[in-house]
Amino acid sequence: MVTRHQLNQQITSNKNSFKIVQISDLHLKQFNNRAQRIAEQVNKLNPNIVLFTGDSIDQVEQLDGFDRFLSLLDKQTAKYAIMGNWEYWAGVDLKRLTKIYATYNCSLLVNQSILHKYGEYSILITGLDDLVSKPDLIKSLQGLRPQQNHLLLAHSPAYRDSFSSDELAKITQYKPQYMLSGHTHGGQLSFLGFAPLRPPGSGRYVSGWYRDGAIALYVSRGLGVSVLPVRMGVIPEISYFEWFLNRSVITSSK
Known part of the structure; x- marks a missing residue:
């Protein structure tokens, strides 16, 4: 299922929105027809x-299937990725994963930011490490100026409620508009809208928009399953965002 969202709709002067597809918690077990259909759907959205946003695979042995999945996506489309808890738990070699992503025009961001150019606009994309490792917002922004369009990526949404005072000061300085996460699977098992089981790192979050606090957060229900091989009452999702950007000067240093 594709969920569709419009961001910054008040910017009516910009008729050409910036289109983003979020793939979270793929948990690819093997390359199969479902994986192929997901790739085809992403391409149809023409982002x-x-x-x-993490947990693309569960085991090192699944890297070849994930490589094949990536090969089906439009190579001309820029891609950015972050780590999830399962990439760490599976013992995936970071250098190998980085190389696979890079083959398909994808940058793996581990406490790093990148300035993405889109015509006359620029988007600062900050990719944070997962909570099972060492997320570091301050390191991620080192050497970069604040931008009017700024997006944070963090696999586990509970990170949003664990900012240090120094990180909160950085958020006040940089003013990121949106944060995209996954991890929760929307509970994976939901009964009449109640999700009793969510993994550590979910915090108070289940799925959808959370607009309280310093940053508007979207938590994707993701596409795959982990631990229990079933979803119940929780529809998988590909998240699609149309972002009406603010005009900003493209720069990359202080």
């Missing part, structure tokens, strides 16, 4: 960028 400007594709974002992988």
Whole structure:
């Protein structure tokens, strides 16, 4: 299922929105017809960028299937990825994963930011490490100026409620508009809208928009399953965002 969202709709002067597809919690077990259909759906959406917000695979042995999945996506489309808890738990070699992503025009961001150019606009994309490792917002922004269009990626949404005072000061300085996460699977098992089981790192979050606090957060229900091989009452999702950007000067240093 594709969920569709419009961001910054008040910017009516910009008729050409920046299109983002978020793929989260793919948990690819093997390359199969379902994986192929997901790739085909992403291509049909014709995004400007594709974002992988962690837990793409569960085991090192699944890397070849994930490589094949990536090969089906439009190579001309820029892609950015972050780590999830399962990439760490599976013992995936970071260098190998980085190389696979890079083959398909994808940058793996581990406490790093990148300035993505879109015509006359620029988007600062900050990719944070997962909570099972060491997310570091301050390191991620080192050497970069604030931008009017700024997106944070963090696999586990509970990170949003664990900012240090120094990180909160950085958020006040940089003013990121949106944060995209996954991890929760929307509970994976939901009974009449109640999701009793969510993994550590979910915090108070289940799925959808959370607009309280310093940053508007979207938590994707993701596409795959982990631990229990079933979803119940929780529809998988590909998240699609149309972002009406603010005009900003493209720069990359202080």
